[in-house]
Amino acid sequence: MSWLKRVEIPIAITIICALIQIIPYFVNLGVDVENFQSKFVSWSLVVGTGALLVGAISLLLIHVPRVTHRRQYWEYSLLLMIFMFIMALLGLPISEIGLGLRNYWFTFLYNNVLTPLSASMYGIIAFYITSAAYRAFKARSLEAGLLLLAGSILVFRNAPLGTFLIPASADIGDWIFNIPNMAVNRAIMIGGGLGAMILGIRTLIGYERGYLRGGGE
Amino acid sequence: MLSYPLYLSQILKSGRVSGLVFLLIIAISAAYFIRRGKAGKVPYIRRVSGLDAIDEAIGRATEMGRPVFCSHGIASIADATYGPQTIAGLSVLGYVAQLCAKYGTRLIVPIRQVAVYPIAREIVENAYRAEGKLDQFRLEDLVYLSGWQFGYSLGYMSLMRREKAGANIMIGGYWAESLQLAEVGYMVGAMQVSGTANTHQIPFFVVATDYCLIGEEIYAAGAYLSKDPAMIGSIVAQDIGKFISVALIVISFILLLGGSKFIVDLLRW
Numbered sequence: 001m002s003w004l005k006r007v008e009i010p011i012a013i014t015i016i017c018a019l020i021q022i023i024p025y026f027v028n029l030g031v032d033v034e035n036f037q038s039k040f041v042s043w044s045l046v047v048g049t050g051a052l053l054v055g056a057i058s059l060l061l062i063h064v065p066r067v068t069h070r071r072q073y074w075e076y077s078l079l080l081m082i083f084m085f086i087m088a089l090l091g092l093p094i095s096e097i098g099l100g101l102r103n104y105w106f107t108f109l110y111n112n113v114l115t116p117l118s119a120s121m122y123g124i125i126a127f128y129i130t131s132a133a134y135r136a137f138k139a140r141s142l143e144a145g146l147l148l149l150a151g152s153i154l155v156f157r158n159a160p161l162g163t164f165l166i167p168a169s170a171d172i173g174d175w176i177f178n179i180p181n182m183a184v185n186r187a188i189m190i191g192g193g194l195g196a197m198i199l200g201i202r203t204l205i206g207y208e209r210g211y212l213r214g215g216g217e
Numbered sequence: 218m219l220s221y222p223l224y225l226s227q228i229l230k231s232g233r234v235s236g237l238v239f240l241l242i243i244a245i246s247a248a249y250f251i252r253r254g255k256a257g258k259v260p261y262i263r264r265v266s267g268l269d270a271i272d273e274a275i276g277r278a279t280e281m282g283r284p285v286f287c288s289h290g291i292a293s294i295a296d297a298t299y300g301p302q303t304i305a306g307l308s309v310l311g312y313v314a315q316l317c318a319k320y321g322t323r324l325i326v327p328i329r330q331v332a333v334y335p336i337a338r339e340i341v342e343n344a345y346r347a348e349g350k351l352d353q354f355r356l357e358d359l360v361y362l363s364g365w366q367f368g369y370s371l372g373y374m375s376l377m378r379r380e381k382a383g384a385n386i387m388i389g390g391y392w393a394e395s396l397q398l399a400e401v402g403y404m405v406g407a408m409q410v411s412g413t414a415n416t417h418q419i420p421f422f423v424v425a426t427d428y429c430l431i432g433e434e435i436y437a438a439g440a441y442l443s444k445d446p447a448m449i450g451s452i453v454a455q456d457i458g459k460f461i462s463v464a465l466i467v468i469s470f471i472l473l474l475g476g477s478k479f480i481v482d483l484l485r486w
Contacts (some may be wrong), residue, residue: 128397132424196301211304
């Protein structure tokens with residue numbers, strides 16, 4: 001069954017799937033075709049859900065040996081697996097026995113463990129911003145000097161004390177944010193959009209094979 | 218609004234005609250330049266220092282005896298807007314895996330999207346196979362960390378600290394975790410190459426990593442690294458798109474000053 005391993009098959013599938021999405025976007029092909037298109041999109045959810053099993057197996061492949069061989073930090077691996085199974089079991093859609101997304105313990109763990117952890121992790125970014133800004137805000141060149149100046153004005157603009165001490169920082173900061181920043185932002189977005197378009201075209205005509213076995217045959 | 222013949226309005230969807238025309242121009246240009254590239258007329262493209270630095274980063278990690286981390290972001294590959302960034306990241310992963318296999322350097326691939334896991338595995342495994350070093354391929358180094366954004370970030374940071382990353386290559390769609398990963402990479406002394414098209418994360422990468430690919434550069438990465446003349450040719454079509462965009466902006470600006478909304482109406486066609 002070596003033909004099954006041929007790279008042309010996934011390329012052909014990619015092209016067909018892409019055309020099913022692209023053509024009805026531009027061309028009126030009737031309600032039936034559009035219904036099929038939206039149904040086709042929902043198939044990807046099925047593929048994604050099936051892939052969850054791959055993720056779970058991958059996690060177990062890493063953490064089971066770590067626990068069984070008592071490697072460094074094996075306790076955390078055990079904890080991870082216990083919680084993974086608890087959440088998976090509690091979240092099973094069997095409402096007759098009280099399981100599912102509305103299960104008390106499922107929502108309890110979600111709201112009191114996952115949500116605060118997310119907030120804490122998000123909060124850590126503030127400290128990383130400070131350390132990164134400390135390194136970046138060194139006026140070694142003209143560009144770095146301009147970055148330092150613009151960044152300082154925006155710090156003043158966003159801090160209540162900054163606008164209190166230097167009221168003009170609010171207007172200058174708004175101008176930097178809305179004019180030069182927005183102009184560059186849009187230029188990058190246009191470039192990015194075009195880049196994505198070319199990548200899509202390369203994929204569509206079967207030239208972009210990086211996502212297929214590293215481009216090999 | 219501009220009007221067009223009735224038969225066209227029955228065939229083409231209103232408001233999407235200009236987009237279709239633009240897409241066709243770019244597609245035809247890409248096909249033309251790919252053909253030219255195949256015929257040996259390779260266009261000049263500027264050096265992208267971030268992509269050139271990938272070799273240096275892997276070489277450095279090899280000399281230090283440390284592992285290379287390569288990730289393709291956290292965006293779903295099926296996402297219409299952000300998915301292409303993941304595809305671009307996977308193209309880079311193929312190149313990185315090939316170099317790691319060649320030098321015998323350990324490669325760790327942290328993964329967030331389970332749907333991407335089998336693709337990444339196939340890419341890395343194939344790279345090791347191509348170098349004749351399939352015995353060195355370690356499945357456990359392709360790590361599915363978590364579908365939860367910060368769970369992924371936390372796992373990635375811990376891995377970099379534990380395994381003492383020598384290089385950290387992050388190309389793809391990143392969000393709030395970008396700075397966390399880049400800062401931890403800096404703290405462990407890894408040489409870092411990053412790239413994203415998410416404009417809100419580019420400043421973080423620029424500040425915290427050694428080299429940063431900005432926006433469109435990540436989409437050109439696959440073509441640039443492959444050194445395939447046909448693929449490089451397709452990048453020229455990207456520039457044609459840019460010329461058209463700039464021309465439309467300038468003409469539209471001049472016409473708007475004169476009170477005409479012709480270009481605006483044309484784009485809404």
